[in-house]
Amino acid sequence: xxxxxxxPDMSRPDREPLIHLENAGLMPLPPPLEDPAKDHAxxxxxxxxxxxxxxxLDDTCALSFPRPKSEGEENELVARFLSGLxxxxxxxxxxTFLQPLxxxxxxxxxxxxxxxxxxxxxxxxxxxxxxxxFRSEIVRRLYFKYVRRGGLLSAWQHGEIDLNWPLVxxxxxxxxxxxxxxxxxxxxxxxxxxxxxxxxxxxxxxxEMGIAPKEIHDNGSMLQLKVGSSTGMNPEAVKDNIAFIDExxxxxxxxxxxxxxxxxGADVLLIHNAGEILAWPENPGAFALLLNAAGISWTMSSxxxxxxxxxxxxxxxxxxxxxxxxxxxxxxxxLKVKRIVLxxxxxxxxxLAVIADRILGADLNIPRQSSLTLLRDIVASGRxxxxxxxxxxPVTLHDPCNVVRLMGVVEPQRAIVRAxxxxxxxxxxxxxxxxxxxxxxxxxxxxxxxxxxWRFHVSGRKKLEQVLRAFQDCLDPSIPKYLCAPCSNCKxxxxxxxxxxxxxxxxxxLYGGLVELIVNAMTAVKPGFIEWEWR
Amino acid sequence: MSSSLFYGxxxxxxxxxxxxxxxRAVRYSRQPIHLRWEIYPVPHGRVGELKIMxxxxxxxxxxxxxxxxxWCVSFxxxxxxxxxxxxxxxxxxxxxxxxxxxxxLRQLYTxxxxxxxxxxxxxxxxxxxxxxxxRELRTYSSLGDYLNLLFFIATLILLLAGYxxxxxxxxxxLAILRGAATFDTSVRLPSVFAAGMAAGAILLAYIPMTHMxxxxxxxxxxxxxxxxxxxxxxxxxxxxxxAEYLMYRPTWAAPHVGAEGRTWAxxxxxxxxxxxxx
Numbered sequence: 001x002x003x004x005x006x007x008p009d010m011s012r013p014d015r016e017p018l019i020h021l022e023n024a025g026l027m028p029l030p031p032p033l034e035d036p037a038k039d040h041a042x043x044x045x046x047x048x049x050x051x052x053x054x055x056x057l058d059d060t061c062a063l064s065f066p067r068p069k070s071e072g073e074e075n076e077l078v079a080r081f082l083s084g085l086x087x088x089x090x091x092x093x094x095x096t097f098l099q100p101l102x103x104x105x106x107x108x109x110x111x112x113x114x115x116x117x118x119x120x121x122x123x124x125x126x127x128x129x130x131x132x133x134f135r136s137e138i139v140r141r142l143y144f145k146y147v148r149r150g151g152l153l154s155a156w157q158h159g160e161i162d163l164n165w166p167l168v169x170x171x172x173x174x175x176x177x178x179x180x181x182x183x184x185x186x187x188x189x190x191x192x193x194x195x196x197x198x199x200x201x202x203x204x205x206x207x208e209m210g211i212a213p214k215e216i217h218d219n220g221s222m223l224q225l226k227v228g229s230s231t232g233m234n235p236e237a238v239k240d241n242i243a244f245i246d247e248x249x250x251x252x253x254x255x256x257x258x259x260x261x262x263x264x265g266a267d268v269l270l271i272h273n274a275g276e277i278l279a280w281p282e283n284p285g286a287f288a289l290l291l292n293a294a295g296i297s298w299t300m301s302s303x304x305x306x307x308x309x310x311x312x313x314x315x316x317x318x319x320x321x322x323x324x325x326x327x328x329x330x331x332x333x334x335l336k337v338k339r340i341v342l343x344x345x346x347x348x349x350x351x352l353a354v355i356a357d358r359i360l361g362a363d364l365n366i367p368r369q370s371s372l373t374l375l376r377d378i379v380a381s382g383r384x385x386x387x388x389x390x391x392x393x394p395v396t397l398h399d400p401c402n403v404v405r406l407m408g409v410v411e412p413q414r415a416i417v418r419a420x421x422x423x424x425x426x427x428x429x430x431x432x433x434x435x436x437x438x439x440x441x442x443x444x445x446x447x448x449x450x451x452x453x454w455r456f457h458v459s460g461r462k463k464l465e466q467v468l469r470a471f472q473d474c475l476d477p478s479i480p481k482y483l484c485a486p487c488s489n490c491k492x493x494x495x496x497x498x499x500x501x502x503x504x505x506x507x508x509x510l511y512g513g514l515v516e517l518i519v520n521a522m523t524a525v526k527p528g529f530i531e532w533e534w535r
Numbered sequence: 536m537s538s539s540l541f542y543g544x545x546x547x548x549x550x551x552x553x554x555x556x557x558x559r560a561v562r563y564s565r566q567p568i569h570l571r572w573e574i575y576p577v578p579h580g581r582v583g584e585l586k587i588m589x590x591x592x593x594x595x596x597x598x599x600x601x602x603x604x605x606w607c608v609s610f611x612x613x614x615x616x617x618x619x620x621x622x623x624x625x626x627x628x629x630x631x632x633x634x635x636x637x638x639x640l641r642q643l644y645t646x647x648x649x650x651x652x653x654x655x656x657x658x659x660x661x662x663x664x665x666x667x668x669x670r671e672l673r674t675y676s677s678l679g680d681y682l683n684l685l686f687f688i689a690t691l692i693l694l695l696a697g698y699x700x701x702x703x704x705x706x707x708x709l710a711i712l713r714g715a716a717t718f719d720t721s722v723r724l725p726s727v728f729a730a731g732m733a734a735g736a737i738l739l740a741y742i743p744m745t746h747m748x749x750x751x752x753x754x755x756x757x758x759x760x761x762x763x764x765x766x767x768x769x770x771x772x773x774x775x776x777x778a779e780y781l782m783y784r785p786t787w788a789a790p791h792v793g794a795e796g797r798t799w800a801x802x803x804x805x806x807x808x809x810x811x812x813x
Contacts, residue, residue, distance in 0.1 A: 006674060080788070091567055092783040099566035100760045107752040110675040111609075113602035128674075137675055157679035157745065186574050189597040190749045191756025196572070210789040222791070226808035319792045322803035354571050358767045359781070359803070361774050365767060408575035408764075432575050 005128050007138060010170050011162040015056040015067070018129055018170070021454075025125040027461055030468045032475060033501060040500065042457055043450040054169035058129060060454040062176035062213050062446055065169065074165035077209070081168045082146055084208030088200055089147050096318050101200055104192040105143045108136065114184035114194055119435045120177060123461035130458070132184040132194035135174050138167070139197050172211055175201035179440035179459055180315060181401040186432070202316040212316050216442045220312040221320040225327075229274040229308035238307045241277050242284065242300070249285030253525040259288045262335065263299035269337040270298050270371070271328060271352075273345035273488035274308035279535075280491065280512070283344060286519040286529070287371070293524070294378045299335060306331030309348035314355060315441045325356035329364040339367040341374050344513045346400030346487035347440075350407055370403065372486060375515060376412035379419060386521040388420050393480050395421040395517065396470040398463070398494070399434035400487035408432075413486055413514055420521045421482075427466040435462045437485065439493025452496060460497045467509065477508045480532050486514040495535075504534050538720040541729055545715050548736025555743025556751055563755045568776050574761045584762070593617070608665055612658025612687075618651025626712050637709070644708065649695075656691040659684050683747060690734040697728025 005018050012018070023036040033039065045055055055061040068074045087093035088101065114132045115121050121130045128134060141161035144150040150158065161167075178198035185193035205211040224230045229238065242259045249257040260266070270291070276283040291298050300307055305327035313321025329352075332340050342349050353368040360366075378384065397417055403409045410431045417424045427434070437444070438460025443451075471481050483498075485491050494511035503509040510532060520529040578584045590596040595613060598606040625644035629637050663684040666672045698708075705725040706714065711732070714722035742748055767773045781800040788794070791807040 004670075083788070087785070087787060093785040093787060095567035095780045095783060096570045097572065099563065099569045099755065100572055102566065103563065103752050103756050103760065107746045107749045107756075109746060109749065110672065110680065111598075111602060111605050112671050112675070113598065113605065115671065117601065131671070133675060157677060159675075159677040182574060185761075187597070187601040189595060189601070190753055191761055193572075193756075193760070207787040207789050207792050210791065217791075222808045224808075225806050317792075319787070319802050322799075323806065326803055354573070354764075357571055358568065358773055358777050359570070360767065361777055362769060365769055365774075405575055406573070408573075408577060410575070 007134070007141075007159075008162065010138060011164050011167040012056075013164070013166055015050075015054070015166070017056060017058050019058050019127055021059050021124065021127070021457060023457070025127075026457060027123045027125055027465070029461070029465055030472060032507065033464075033468065040453075040456075043453045045449055049449050054173070056166060057170045057173040058177070058454075060451050061173065061449045062451055063172055063211060064214070064448055065172060065211055068165065078163065078165050078168055080209050081204070082163075084204040085142060086147055087208060088204055089143070094200075094203075094318075097196065097200060100193060100196055104136070104194075104196055105140050107190050108133065108140065108192045109190060110137070111189070114188050114192075117183045117187040118194075119181070119183070119438070119462035120179065120459050124458050129174070130177055132178070135171070135178070135201070136192075136194045136197040138171060139201060171201065172205050174198075175205065176213065176441075176443075176446075177454075177459075179401070179436040179438065179443060181436035181440050182405060183401075183433075183435070186405060199315070203318060206317040207319065213442065213446050213448070215445045215447065216312045216316055217320075220310070220442075220445070221317065221324060224305050224308060224310065224312075225320075225323060228304045228306075230310055230312070231274045231278050231308065233274055233277070233308075235302040235304075235307065238274065238277060239302060241281075245277065245281045245285045246288060248281065249289055252285075253289060253519070253529060255289055255293070255525060257285060257289045257292065259284075260299045262302055263297075265336050266297045266299040267338045268296055268298035268341045268374070269306075269332045269335060269339070270300055270341050270343060271306065271309040271348070272300075272343035273310050273348055275310070275488045275492070276343065276345075276513075279495075280488075282516055282529070282531075283513045286513070286515040287343060289519055289525070290375070290378060290384075290515060290522075293384055293522070294381070295383070296374075296378075298341075299337065301331040301335060303327070303331035303334065309342055309345050309352065311348060311351035311356075312442060314347055314351040321351065321355070322359055325352055325359065326364070328352050329356070329360050329366060332366045333363055337366070339369050341369050341371050343371050344486040344488065344515065346402035347489060349400075349409070350402035354407055370407070370409050370412070372403065372409050372412040372416075372514065375518060376415050379416050379518060385523045386420055386518075387523045388422050388521055390521045390527060391421045391482075391517055392423060393482060394423045394425065394471060394474045395482045395484055396425050396427055396467065397430070398427070398437060398467075398483060398485040398487075398490055399430055399432075400485070400490050401434065401436050401440055403487065404434055405432045413484075416514060416518060417484060420517060425470055427470045435466060437463045437487075437490040437493040438497065439489055444489045444492035444496070452500075455493070456497050456500045460493055463493075464497055464501070467503075471507075471509060475507050477506060479508065481507070481509045482517070482530070483509055483511040484514055484517060485511055499534075508532075510534070538714070538722060538724060539718065541724060541733060542715045542718055544733050544736045548739040551740035552743060555740070556748065559743055559748055559751050560754075563752070563759075567780055568773060569760075571764060572760055573764045577762045577764050584758075588757075605665065608658050608661030610658070611654040612662055615651045615653070615655025615658055618647045619655060622648040622651055622708075626708055629709050630712055630716065641709065648698075648708065652691050652695050656688060656695065659687040659691065663688065679745070683745065686734075686738055686741070690731060690738050693727060693731030693734055695731075697725055697731045701725035701728055 023039040054065045118132045124130045141159050144154045144158040175198050180195045182195035220230045227234045246257045311324040443455045622644045629640040782798050
């Protein structure tokens with residue numbers, strides 16, 4: 001059992017982790033994972049990693065930030081942190097989120113209502129380090145002390161904090177222990193937003209100090225801006241892959257599938273998360289088949305970054321976010337399409353359809369739409385014949401946070417599964433009250449050191465509980481079950497966590513997208529589009 | 536304390552309170568329009584908003600839903616303050632009403648004042664006890680949080696005790712109000728009650744300087760953040776403001792941002808992966 005830690009522990013000069021996680025201390029799971037003793041042991045961080053990087057927070061490490069070699073270097077880093085902190089509260093540097101950040105900094109009543117809403121805090125066994133206000137309270141005290149230049153009176157009113165490099169290093173890591181799902185903000189009686197605090201901290205570290213997880217920055221947004229996709233696919237490679245998917249889908253379904261590229265004046269520019277093309281090719285294949293069958297005028301674009309809807313900047317960096325959003329909009333303008341439709345990727349939805357809205361001016365302000373509403377319209381149109389009996393297996397629906405709570409698209413996906421899946425059952429809670437899959441805000445692609453262990457044991461635990469409860473009446477492996485997750489990032493998390501706990505192998509819980517369920521139910525398609533094979 | 540000083544304090548308390556609230560509200564309203572950051576469900580139309588706002592403002596519905604133990608003490612505290620505000624308004628009405636109406640209003644403001652002060656006192660004591668007794672609240676509380684509550688408790692005790700224990704023949708609430716309105720120094724002020732009112736005036740002036748001004752923040756967190764899904768319409772006011780913000784010159788120091796005197800518009804159209812950021 002961990003001793004309860006407090007805010008001053010963050011400044012402890014030793015580099016020992018503040019907490020250790022034990023399976024027995026975590027939130028219990030329902031059957032078949034109810035026995036913590038049978039759970040996987042939490043993989044330890046290597047001694048080399050501990051020696052080389054700043055790993056003084058908990059049992060894992062997201063940033064791999066090298067330990068400074070001298071006190072002078074530490075002091076310089078602290079000075080850069082303070083400089084970034086000032087910029088977070090300046091109009092010129094942070095007009096993008098200044099108003100909500102100020103409101104959050106200055107009005108938290110410390111009532112802890114948000115804590116019960118946080119899946120990370122709950123799943124960790126209510127470990128103090130992961131309480132949503134733990135991180136925010138440190139930033140709040142730093143804000144009043146160093147940005148507002150508060151003296152003794154301020155310390156009396158807002159609380160004291162000791163700033164040193166260990167605190168900054170731990171705070172950097174701690175900004176990557178929140179999925180940015182903003183469930184805490186939804187429950188705050190005042191409207192303070194701890195998710196925003198984590199988001200802004202990440203921005204400070206990236207935009208001022210150049211500190212961000214490699215998977216998100218170097219191999220994410222930078223790679224996308226360099227070759228066109230964080231998968232590394234350039235336009236030629238993506239066209240080749242899509243041609244292969246078209247061929248494969250045609251053969252599998254008995255319907256000829258061809259993806260149109262760079263069609264000027266098309267109604268719809270469809271942008272997938274390019275990860276789908278490599279990891280789940282049946283998803284773009286199903287989209288192509290369905291859009292063609294529905295007679296939609298659509299195209300994909302081979303412009304730089306325009307065939308990959310990801311926008312990792314959403315999670316950590318305003319400059320990177322704006323650059324990618326502009327690339328998406330510019331591609332649509334160049335093709336003179338009527339609207340952009342975002343494939344099954346939650347953060348891409350939120351990034352381009354909502355958050356980018358205000359920076360897309362004049363002719364870049366092209367209508368953007370969720371694929372879920374388009375799919376709902378196609379299913380409801382009556383133009384395509386479906387046989388729901390083809391989907392007669394237990395199905396539950398995961399709500400990606402970016403699509404539901406943060407964008408308000410709740411019913412379209414439900415209308416589809418209700419119409420096409422006779423054994424559909426909801427998770428509880430769902431819709432805007434959903435829980436994050438645990439892979440949100442980049443965690444699903446962050447695999448350095450033992451970070452995946454943390455997201456399996458902690459950030460993904462609450463969702464895992466929900467999935468198991470949804471299928472509690474049919475865990476028997478003779479019954480195939482489908483966890484529908486219309487989001488690439490969420491699917492990545494489900495792929496990893498279901499495999500980690502052997503839930504496909506032992507209980508036949510498969511995950512997949514929404515469009516696959518639709519095509520699986522099309523009478524014109526050869527039966528068996530969903531193949532019930534692990535991938 | 537002389538009557539003049541007392542009246543002056545009452546006015547000063549009210550003026551500082553309103554000025555402080557206005558300064559705070561203006562400060563938030565002048566912040567730049569941020570990128571959209573709404574949380575759903577977002578109500579639509581005035582009626583839709585009121586359906587959420589009224590239960591939230593009057594009954595703290597969010598707290599009821601998400602933190603029932605806290606609601607049990609926070610609701611009486613806040614509702615008590617609303618009743619005290621209503622008492623002040625009723626007193627104001629009584630001061631300018633004909634005698635026949637004053638009798639009815641007196642019953643109303645006496646009842647709302649007593650009920651309000653008792654509820655607020657009970658709530659404030661409950662909040663203090665919870666903050667001291669519950670570890671997760673205590674850990675995050677500052678000295679200021681406790682003193683704020685103690686300030687409320689002391690003020691409310693003075694007001695209640697001062698009112699109920701005032702010597703017979705001392706002026707009542709309406710007479711004190713009229714005295715304050717006309718700066719009538721001949722009004723014989725009941726000392727304990729007057730001390731309560733003076734403390735109340737100081738407390739009122741202090742509130743906008745603290746996070747207790749969250750009643751102002753809540754307007755912005757709901758209407759300007761959670762529910763703000765106003766789209767950027769071509770030629771609209773948002774587009775104009777964005778054009779202004781995109782000309783700001785940030786000073787972020789990370790190399791990939793490539794600030795170096797550039798505007799946000801220039802930064803957003805540069806590509807650091809192709810050598811254009813720096």
